[in-house]
Structures are given as structure tokens and as C-alpha cells.
Amino acid sequence: MKRNDENMDSNEDCSLNSESSSVPSKDPVQVFCRLRTLPEDCQSCVKLISPTTLTLTASSKIGRKEYNYVFKHIFTSYARQRQVFEHVALPLLEDLIKGKNGLLLTYGVTGSGKTYTLTGEPSMPGIMPLCINTLFNSIADYQAQKFLIKSDRMNGFEVQGENDALKDRLLEVKMSTTKMKTVKRGGGDVKNNYENDGTKLRCVNENNLYAVFISYTEIYNNTVYDLLDETSGKVLQAKIIREDSQKRMYINGVVEVEVKSAADAFELFCTGQKRKRMGHTVLNADSSRSHSTFNIRVVQLQKDRSQLMMGQLSLVDLAGSERCSRTQNTGMRLKEASSINNSLMSLRTCLEILRENQLNDANKLVPYRDSRLTLLFKNYFEGEGNIRMIVCINPSIEDCEENLQVLKFAEMTQDVKIPKAESGYTTYKYKTPSKTTKQTPSIQAPATSKIKKVAPFGPKIPSVKLNMENPQENIVVLDSLIKVLHARRQKRERNRQELTKRERHFRKHLLHVHQESVLNKSEIRRLKALLKKEKQTNQKLNIKITDLETSNENFSANTKELQDTIRTLQNTIDEKNMKINQNRLEREKAKQKFALQSEMMSQELDDKLRKQRARLHAAMLAKEAKIQKVKEVLESDAMFACASKQEVEAPVQSEIKIVQETTSSATTVPARRHRRSRSAGEVWLEHNAIKPVALGTVLQPSMKKRKSVSKLKKASDVTNPRQNKYCLLAQEADAGGELETKLYKGDIVPTCGGGAQVIFNDVECLRQESPTGTRAPSTPSRK
Numbered sequence: 018m019k020r021n022d023e024n025m026d027s028n029e030d031c032s033l034n035s036e037s038s039s040v041p042s043k044d045p046v047q048v049f050c051r052l053r054t055l056p057e058d059c060q061s062c063v064k065l066i067s068p069t070t071l072t073l074t075a076s077s078k079i080g081r082k083e084y085n086y087v088f089k090h091i092f093t094s095y096a097r098q099r100q101v102f103e104h105v106a107l108p109l110l111e112d113l114i115k116g117k118n119g120l121l122l123t124y125g126v127t128g129s130g131k132t133y134t135l136t137g138e139p140s141m142p143g144i145m146p147l148c149i150n151t152l153f154n155s156i157a158d159y160q161a162q163k164f165l166i167k168s169d170r171m172n173g174f175e176v177q178g179e180n181d182a183l184k185d186r187l188l189e190v191k192m193s194t195t196k197m198k199t200v201k202r203g204g205g206d207v208k209n210n211y212e213n214d215g216t217k218l219r220c221v222n223e224n225n226l227y228a229v230f231i232s233y234t235e236i237y238n239n240t241v242y243d244l245l246d247e248t249s250g251k252v253l254q255a256k257i258i259r260e261d262s263q264k265r266m267y268i269n270g271v272v273e274v275e276v277k278s279a280a281d282a283f284e285l286f287c288t289g290q291k292r293k294r295m296g297h298t299v300l301n302a303d304s305s306r307s308h309s310t311f312n313i314r315v316v317q318l319q320k321d322r323s324q325l326m327m328g329q330l331s332l333v334d335l336a337g338s339e340r341c342s343r344t345q346n347t348g349m350r351l352k353e354a355s356s357i358n359n360s361l362m363s364l365r366t367c368l369e370i371l372r373e374n375q376l377n378d379a380n381k382l383v384p385y386r387d388s389r390l391t392l393l394f395k396n397y398f399e400g401e402g403n404i405r406m407i408v409c410i411n412p413s414i415e416d417c418e419e420n421l422q423v424l425k426f427a428e429m430t431q432d433v434k435i436p437k438a439e440s441g442y443t444t445y446k447y448k449t450p451s452k453t454t455k456q457t458p459s460i461q462a463p464a465t466s467k468i469k470k471v472a473p474f475g476p477k478i479p480s481v482k483l484n485m486e487n488p489q490e491n492i493v494v495l496d497s498l499i500k501v502l503h504a505r506r507q508k509r510e511r512n513r514q515e516l517t518k519r520e521r522h523f524r525k526h527l528l529h530v531h532q533e534s535v536l537n538k539s540e541i542r543r544l545k546a547l548l549k550k551e552k553q554t555n556q557k558l559n560i561k562i563t564d565l566e567t568s569n570e571n572f573s574a575n576t577k578e579l580q581d582t583i584r585t586l587q588n589t590i591d592e593k594n595m596k597i598n599q600n601r602l603e604r605e606k607a608k609q610k611f612a613l614q615s616e617m618m619s620q621e622l623d624d625k626l627r628k629q630r631a632r633l634h635a636a637m638l639a640k641e642a643k644i645q646k647v648k649e650v651l652e653s654d655a656m657f658a659c660a661s662k663q664e665v666e667a668p669v670q671s672e673i674k675i676v677q678e679t680t681s682s683a684t685t686v687p688a689r690r691h692r693r694s695r696s697a698g699e700v701w702l703e704h705n706a707i708k709p710v711a712l713g714t715v716l717q718p719s720m721k722k723r724k725s726v727s728k729l730k731k732a733s734d735v736t737n738p739r740q741n742k743y744c745l746l747a748q749e750a751d752a753g754g755e756l757e758t759k760l761y762k763g764d765i766v767p768t769c770g771g772g773a774q775v776i777f778n779d780v781e782c783l784r785q786e787s788p789t790g791t792r793a794p795s796t797p798s799r800k
């Protein structure tokens with residue numbers, strides 16, 4: 018029944034192949050999503066819409082935004098490990114037993130549950146232990162004897178004879194006994210106690226003999242290491258990725274161990290796990306610092322031993338992408354993180370280019386060689402087998418931004434279509450066991466085949482029967498016997514000589530072989546030393562390359578950061594320039610506004626000034642009229658003054674009272690007035706009455722520089738620019754007949770028409786009174 022299934026399957030493959038002989042059919046990469054359980058106090062940024070759709074809510078400065086993502090299937094945080102295994106890994110395991118290849122990747126942010134999904138715990142086994150248990154449950158009764166199928170260390174397998182296999186088994190037993198003697202093994206730390214529920218696959222071909230091979234490798238800082246390599250001691254040796262004769266990538270010299278039980282496989286896993294680079298980070302106490310690949314190869318030998326078929330399942334636990342700002346990594350951890358992120362970026366780039374090529378029907382070169390990770394799995398992307406990916410998501414709100422990137426990548430990956438493997442089986446030629454292996458392992462002389470068969474020891478000895486009755490006859494018989502014996506003796510002698518000759522020849526040959534062997538041994542020693550030296554150089558160069566690559570990456574990251582800073586600074590400068598220009602424009606506008614305002618104000622002021630001038634001019638005219646009047650009064654008084662001169666000149670004991678009336682110029686004079694220059698001091702224009710009454714010593718105003726006139730005859734008397742003060746002396750009799758002398762003082766102010774105006778700002782008054790007050794009203798008195 019199972020056989021029929023398989024035939025059907027292969028027929029199906031054949032029909033598919035014949036249908037699509039021109040255009041190879043392609044399958045998309047199947048991407049699944051698994052949500053991790055969230056602590057109770059944590060807020061989730063992921064909402065499940067359906068078993069295939071989820072919504073991620075991202076909050077940013079701009080606001081909240083929702084993104085929808087669709088996957089083949091989404092496992093909630095309640096999904097059990099077995100559920101994930103059955104959905105994702107079981108189909109790959111079935112393919113494996115049919116000789117097909119499969120790649121299963123776990124991808125996600127650090128601490129999102131990739132290792133948990135792939136490895137799990139003893140009570141909750143993950144995909145790897147479930148695969149191993151299911152595989153051995155299914156093939157347990159159909160296993161080939163150990164070492165019958167052997168890795169050729171060049172990515173292939175060969176079949177060896179029963180005797181060779183037996184020898185290898187004996188050697189293994191011997192070595193394990195020695196190992197047990199020398200190495201104290203703590204049996205407790207081997208975790209081979211993963212729960213086994215006895216699940217079996219249905220598609221096992223009962224006619225075949227199966228052999229399972231395990232290899233466990235890691236890519237750390239973009240260098241490949243073999244986690245099962247015990248020859249290199251504590252420090253793992255870097256391995257090289259090579260291409261085999263069928264252009265398949267493989268790790269050169271990787272240790273592939275044939276296992277006969279699940280326990281053996283788990284023991285190997287634990288051995289490798291101890292060597293795997295794990296580290297403590299802020300986000301995960303047991304963080305994988307490398308991408309690890311647990312490789313299961315199942316080789317089937319047909320019963321007639323004519324063909325071998327091989328299938329391979331690679332379980333890859335990718336290291337988590339991490340943002341250095343969150344992990345706060347420094348030193349080695351930072352270098353690891355940078356290498357992890359770079360290799361994940363390479364994976365992303367390769368898948369993006371593959372998708373681009375498929376969408377645009379282009380043939381852009383996919384940069385598989387950019388990273389060891391992409392180089393190792395190159396064949397899968399080119400159609401060597403099925404690819405499935407589990408995207409692990411920690412729905413915590415802190416992981417939101419990184420999850421967004423992961424989900425974007427996962428969504429894009431689903432669009433990548435991988436060509437179907439042309440045949441489910443990879444067929445290897447059966448290597449007929451060498452003749453020597455069929456012979457018993459006895460020691461053979463090297464020249465045996467060349468030696469001629471040794472001749473019998475002469476003629477056969479005849480049977481002798483003596484006749485006692487006829488002695489003559491006996492003599493004849495004995496003679497012939499002697500002859501035979503003689504011949505045999507001669508023959509023996511010849512044989513001995515031949516033997517000696519051959520012995521000598523053999524010795525000579527042996528000596529030659531020994532010499533050759535010694536020479537070969539020394540040559541091997543020399544070559545070994547050379548190889549060791551080469552290896553050391555190679556290792557040093559690898560370290561150097563890794564260092565250089567890391568520094569190059571750091572340098573690129575720095576350059577990028579600097580470019581970002583420059584861009585930010587440029588933006589700031591642009592913004593500032595814009596502000597400066599804006600300010601300049603505003604200032605320009607303000608200037609114009611101010612100029613307009615000042616023009617308006619100056620116009621207003623001019624208007625006001627004009628009005629003020631007009632008012633002052635009017636006032637001046639009024640004053641001039643008044644002065645004219647005063648002048649006329651003075652002139653009319655002059656007559657009277659002459660008449661009373663006698664009387665006035667007589668010494669009079671009188672009380673002189675000087676009343677100084679000061680008029681505040683501020684009240685009469687406008688604030689803005691152009692006075693004549695006073696640099697030369699005050700220069701007075703003293704305008705006296707024509708014949709003033711003599712006053713004696715009183716009321717002598719202090720005027721150092723003055724010009725006295727009794728009559729203003731011409732305008733230049735006042736407009737003379739050297740004069741800035743004006744003083745008018747006027748005398749008149751009051752109602753009581755007393756004489757009153759007044760000094761009208763003022764400033765000479767130039768007018769805009771080129772003339773001058775006098776602004777009176779001070780009046781000094783001298784009144785003379787008789788102490789008795791009995792003076793005739795006609796008598797003038799001084800005041």
C-alpha cells in the first residue's frame with residue numbers, strides 16, 4: 018500500500034514534470050506566523066482577525082496606524098508545539114522520507130520564541146525532537162546496518178561491503194570504549210528525554226534500508242563552524258562552503274554522524290548545543306548569537322542495492338534581529354548583533370531580488386555570496402526543495418516597530434516562488450564493494466600475485482613392494498626408487514635455490530617498500546606540517562577577513578550615521594536659512610512700514626508745524642501790532658518825559674521795589690524752536706526809548722555784548738544773525754502818576770522766510786513810589 022502511494026507520488030511528479038517541461042512549475046515559500054505568550058502586564062500590539070490574518074497597530078508621532086498581514090496560518094499563543102509541528106514540519110518530514118529536500122527557517126526579533134519553536138523543552142518538545150522521534154518511530158524496523166552507507170565527505174554517500182562495515186563498527190566500539198575510559202561523562206546533562214508519543218509516518222518504503230545522518234553547524238560572525246567537530250578541540254575551526262559536482266552547496270569536511278536511534282540524535286544535538294554560541298542580552302537571557310542548522314539526511318538503499326536515494330531536512334534557527342538601541346549591546350555582542358543583522362539583511366536582499374526577477378521577468382544577479390547564510394541555502398532558493406518559514410512574533414508593544422519590519426519581510430517572502438525540485442529523489446550510483454573487502458582481512462604479501470606457482474617436489478614416490486623371494490627384482494625397484502628420490506632431492510635443491518632467490522627478491526622488495534614508506538611517512542609529516550601551517554594561515558586570514566568585514570560594516574554603519582547627521586544638519590541649516598530669509602523679508606516689510614509711517618508722521622508734523630507757524634506768525638503779528646502800539650506810546654511819552662526830566666532827576670528818597678515778572682517761556686514758546694547760535698555768548702539788541710528817564714544805578718540789566726538802538730529803522734536791526742537776545746525798555750506813568758519802567762526781554766528766533774521773530778519770555782518791571790504816597794498825581798514816581 019505504501020509502495021503504491023509512493024509510486025503514485027512519483028507518477029504525480031512525473032506528470033507534473035512533463036506538463037511543465039518548458040516552464041518549470043513553482044511553489045511559493047510558505048510562511049507561518051506564531052505569536053508568543055505575553056506576560057499579563059504587557060500590552061499587545063497584535064490583534065488576530067482570522068486564522069490567517071492579523072493586524073498590527075503601530076503608534077508613532079503622527080498617530081496610530083494599522084497594518085494587516087496574511088499568512089498561510091497563524092498560531093496563537095495558545096497553540097501547542099505538536100500543532101505547529103503537524104502543520105509546518107510534518108509535510109516536510111514526509112517529503113524527507115520520500116527523498117525530497119526541505120528547509121525550515123524560524124525568523125523573528127530576538128526573544129520572540131524561535132528556539133522555543135524549533136527545540137522546545139523536554140515536556141514540550143519542539144519541531145526538531147518531534148521530527149527525530151517521528152522519523153525513528155517510522156523507520157526503526159527498516160534501518161540499514163551501521164556504516165553500510167557511508168558519507169564520502171563530499172556531500173555524497175557510498176555503500177561499502179559488509180566486512181568494511183563490520184570493521185568500522187568494531188573500530189567505533191573500540192573508540193567509544195577508549196573514550197569512556199578517558200572521558201568522564203556526566204550522563205545527566207544529555208537531554209534525550211524528549212517526550213515521544215509514538216507518531217509514525219505512513220509513507221515509509223518497507224523494501225528499502227534507511228540510514229539517518231545528522232550534522233549540526235552554525236554561522237557565527239559570517240563564519241561557518243561545525244558543532245560536532247571534535248577534532249579541533251575547544252576552539253572550533255572555520256569551515257568552507259563548497260560546491261559539489263552537481264553544483265550543490267555543502268560544508269567541506271563537515272562531520273556527519275550516522276544515528277540509529279532518536280536518543281543518539283538528541284545526544285548529538287546536546288553536544289552541539291554546548292558549543293553553540295549563546296549569550297545573555299538585555300532582551301533574552303539565552304539568546305542565540307549565531308544561525309544554527311540542524312541537518313537531518315535520510316539515505317535509502319534499495320533492496321537490490323542498486324541505488325541510493327537521499328533526502329535532506331535543514332532546520333534553521335536564525336539568530337534574532339535586534340536594534341542596538343534596545344539591546345544596549347557593546348563590544349563583542351555589538352559585533353555579533355551587527356553580523357546577525359547583516360546576514361539577515363542579505364537574506365532579505367536575496368529574496369527581494371528573487372521576487373523582483375519573478376515579477377519583472379528579469380534576470381538580476383542574486384547576491385547569494387554576500388553572506389554565508391544565503392550561500393549555504395542557495396540551492397533551496399533555486400529549487401532544490403521546499404522552503405517553509407515560521408515568523409515568530411512577540412506581540413509586546415515594545416517590539417512593535419521591529420515586528421513591523423519582520424512582518425513586512427515575511428509578507429514579501431510569501432511572494433517568492435521557488436521552482437519545484439525536478440525529481441523528489443537524488444540518486445547516487447551504488448559503489449560496488451572492492452574485491453579486497455570480499456576477502457577475509459588476512460595479511461597478504463604484496464608480490465603474491467606475481468609469484469609463479471611453486472613446482473611439486475619432483476616425481477611422485479612410487480609405492481615400493483619388496484619381493485623377498487626374488488631379490489634381483491627388488492634391486493631394480495630400489496634403483497628406480499633411488500632415482501626418484503635423487504630427482505626429488507635435486508628438485509628440492511632447485512626449489513630451495515628458487516626460494517632463496519625469491520626470498521632475496523622479496524626482501525629487496527620489502528626493503529624498497531619500507532624505504533618508500535619511510536619516505537612517504539616523512540613526506541606525509543612534511544605535508545601535514547605544511548597543511549597545519551596553511552590551516553593556521555587560513556584561520557588567521559579568516560579571522561582577519563571577519564575583522565575586516567566587521568570593521569567595514571561598522572565603517573559603513575558609521576558612514577551611514579554620519580550621512581544621516583549631515584542630512585539632518587543640512588535640513589537644520591536649510592530651515593535656519595529659511596527663517597533668516599523670512600526675518601529679512603519681515604524686517605524689509607517693517608522698514609517699509611516704518612518709512613511709510615515716518616513719512617506720514619513727518620507730513621503730519623509738517624502740517625502741524627505749518628499750522629503752528631501760521632499761529633505764531635499771527636501771534637507775532639499781533640505782538641508786533643502791540644509793540645507798534647507800545648512804540649507809539651513810548652514816542653508820545655517821550656515828550657512827557659522831557660518835561661518831567663527835572664523832576665525825575667532830583668534825588669528822591671524812595672523805596673525801590675523791583676518786581677520781576679517772569680513768564681514761563683514754556684507756556685508761550687513751542688517746544689521745537691530754532692534759536693540763534695549762542696556760541697559767542699548772548700548778544701543783546703537793546704531797544705531803548707528815545708529819551709528814557711534816567712534811572713540812576715537801579716535796573717541795569719547785565720548785557721555784556723549789546724547793540725543799543727532807540728528806533729528799529731531797518732529789518733537787519735533784528736535779523737542780524739549775531740544777535741540772539743532782544744530787550745525793549747518802556748516807561749510809562751501809571752494811573753497814580755507814578756513812573757513805571759518795564760524791560761521786555763525775549764529771544765530772537767529766525768523765521769523760515771529768512772526774517773526773525775522775537776519771542777518775549779521775560780518782563781522786568783521797575784516801579785518808583787513815594788514813601789509818603791502824597792505825591793501829586795501829575796508827578797511821575799518810580800516803581
Ligand SMILES: Nc1ncnc2c1ncn2[C@@H]1O[C@H](COP(=O)(O)OP(=O)(O)OP(=O)(O)O)[C@@H](O)[C@H]1O
Pocket residue numbers: 052053054094125126127128129130131132133134301303304305306335336337338409
Ligand atoms: N510560545 C511560547 N510559549 C511559552 N514560552 C515561550 C514561547 N515562545 C518563547 N517562549 C519563551 O521565551 C523565551 C525566549 O524565547 P527564545 O529563546 O526561543 O527566543 P529566540 O527568538 O530564540 O531569541 P534569540 O533570537 O535571542 O535567540 C524563552 O524563555 C522561551 O521559553
